[in-house]
Amino acid sequence: MKNHLRFSLPLLLATVIFTSCDKKEHYHLLLENTRIVDVESGTISDRMLVGVTGDSIRTVLPMSERNSVEADTVINANGNYLMPGLWDMHVHFRGGDTLIEENKEFLKMFLDHGVTTVRDAGGDMTPSLLQWRNEIMNKTLAGPDIFTSGPKLDGEKPAWPGSLQVTSTASLNSALDSLEKVGADYVKIYDGSLSDTMYYEIIKGAEKRGLKVTGHMPMDADLNKAISAGLDGIEHLYYLLASTSSAGDSIRALQQGYRSLPLLLDTYDAQKTSKVFQQLIKGEFYVTPTLHITDVLTDLKYEDHRDDNFLSQIGDGIIKTYTRREMAAKGRDETAQAYTEKRRTIFKEMVQPLHEAGAIILAGSDCGAFNSYVYPGISLQEELIALTEAGLSPADALITSVIHGPKFFGLEKSYGKISKNKMAHMILLAEDPLKNIAAIRGIQLVIKGDQIYTP
Numbered sequence: 001m002k003n004h005l006r007f008s009l010p011l012l013l014a015t016v017i018f019t020s021c022d023k024k025e026h027y028h029l030l031l032e033n034t035r036i037v038d039v040e041s042g043t044i045s046d047r048m049l050v051g052v053t054g055d056s057i058r059t060v061l062p063m064s065e066r067n068s069v070e071a072d073t074v075i076n077a078n079g080n081y082l083m084p085g086l087w088d089m090h091v092h093f094r095g096g097d098t099l100i101e102e103n104k105e106f107l108k109m110f111l112d113h114g115v116t117t118v119r120d121a122g123g124d125m126t127p128s129l130l131q132w133r134n135e136i137m138n139k140t141l142a143g144p145d146i147f148t149s150g151p152k153l154d155g156e157k158p159a160w161p162g163s164l165q166v167t168s169t170a171s172l173n174s175a176l177d178s179l180e181k182v183g184a185d186y187v188k189i190y191d192g193s194l195s196d197t198m199y200y201e202i203i204k205g206a207e208k209r210g211l212k213v214t215g216h217m218p219m220d221a222d223l224n225k226a227i228s229a230g231l232d233g234i235e236h237l238y239y240l241l242a243s244t245s246s247a248g249d250s251i252r253a254l255q256q257g258y259r260s261l262p263l264l265l266d267t268y269d270a271q272k273t274s275k276v277f278q279q280l281i282k283g284e285f286y287v288t289p290t291l292h293i294t295d296v297l298t299d300l301k302y303e304d305h306r307d308d309n310f311l312s313q314i315g316d317g318i319i320k321t322y323t324r325r326e327m328a329a330k331g332r333d334e335t336a337q338a339y340t341e342k343r344r345t346i347f348k349e350m351v352q353p354l355h356e357a358g359a360i361i362l363a364g365s366d367c368g369a370f371n372s373y374v375y376p377g378i379s380l381q382e383e384l385i386a387l388t389e390a391g392l393s394p395a396d397a398l399i400t401s402v403i404h405g406p407k408f409f410g411l412e413k414s415y416g417k418i419s420k421n422k423m424a425h426m427i428l429l430a431e432d433p434l435k436n437i438a439a440i441r442g443i444q445l446v447i448k449g450d451q452i453y454t455p
């Protein structure tokens, strides 16, 4: 008996070693010789190997382990930089039934520019959008994963077609019922004609149902009160101006809505922003600055976009919708233009204090019909660059997209890093985006699970 044991142990060990040398781990896709960008730690791992099967990253190994793995498809990344796919947290699919097909073309543009997930912020083609979302999930359509608010909630005279009118508790309840019924992922508020009272009621109603709520705010409402009621975030930076103005409360009391903008900008108190934001933002609060579209619309008075490279990829019907904002910009007099430029400067100044105060900044482009010359995909790359111009480090700018995006939906465990068991939504860049954020424009490859796209 003793003898038998003595012999069998070394035999067993030998078998194990033999098996591990012989049987290689098999994956659908192997990306070899890549540099992995970790945006959270701001570090690069050199000479790495990433194995993907289905939609998940199954292994991440140094190249020295190359002999232990094999795959159906092997791609040599040639030392290019691999990072998680981008999230655009503010996009629109809209413009009426005649523009549905032109909106569908956006899906390809997002993928081509590394955007593997979008958060739709309300439009008028929810049924089509939900159908695309399913087809993309079933892999019968190429496109980014889609989260949507469904229709926006607005007041009696909504600013955008397709919005739901909320004028009473009854209409609020039926609006929230219908959002839940279509499977909306969050609630988007719009301020076309929403009363302050119903604004707070929407927030409380969404909070009660466990729905995240963000959006515009009636300019005369009180952000502090909205946050206390359960507001999860704001889209654009207008709604912080009253808090950062030295006369914000008295200006709000005038009930002038957006007409109070010049006064709010003139009384912007740069000294107190940090303190104000720290008092305002206590828990988890999301802010989508949309800096790039602010740049585009500010410069629209003088800029000629007819030779834009990407204009050829936009449908004629959508290009026609660009006229509205373009005419408005061209028609601005010198004073109005000066205020538009001042607004742009102040919005940029707000980003760093917001970041320091612990706001969870989201990268959102606001691309879509009517938002002139803000191109799907490209505009998200430009938003990341604009965030660094506003003071964020390249790593922090990337975090607003690839980590904060999933975090908004409680999905941070499945995304945001190239590591085992995370979703295999990845982009390959020719240069290091942590050194120069503009490297984000140089996408070589987009990997979405077992689907690989070359822009």
Ligand SMILES: [Zn+2]
Pocket (backbone or CB within 6 Å): 090, 092, 121, 366
């Ligand atoms: Zn928008």
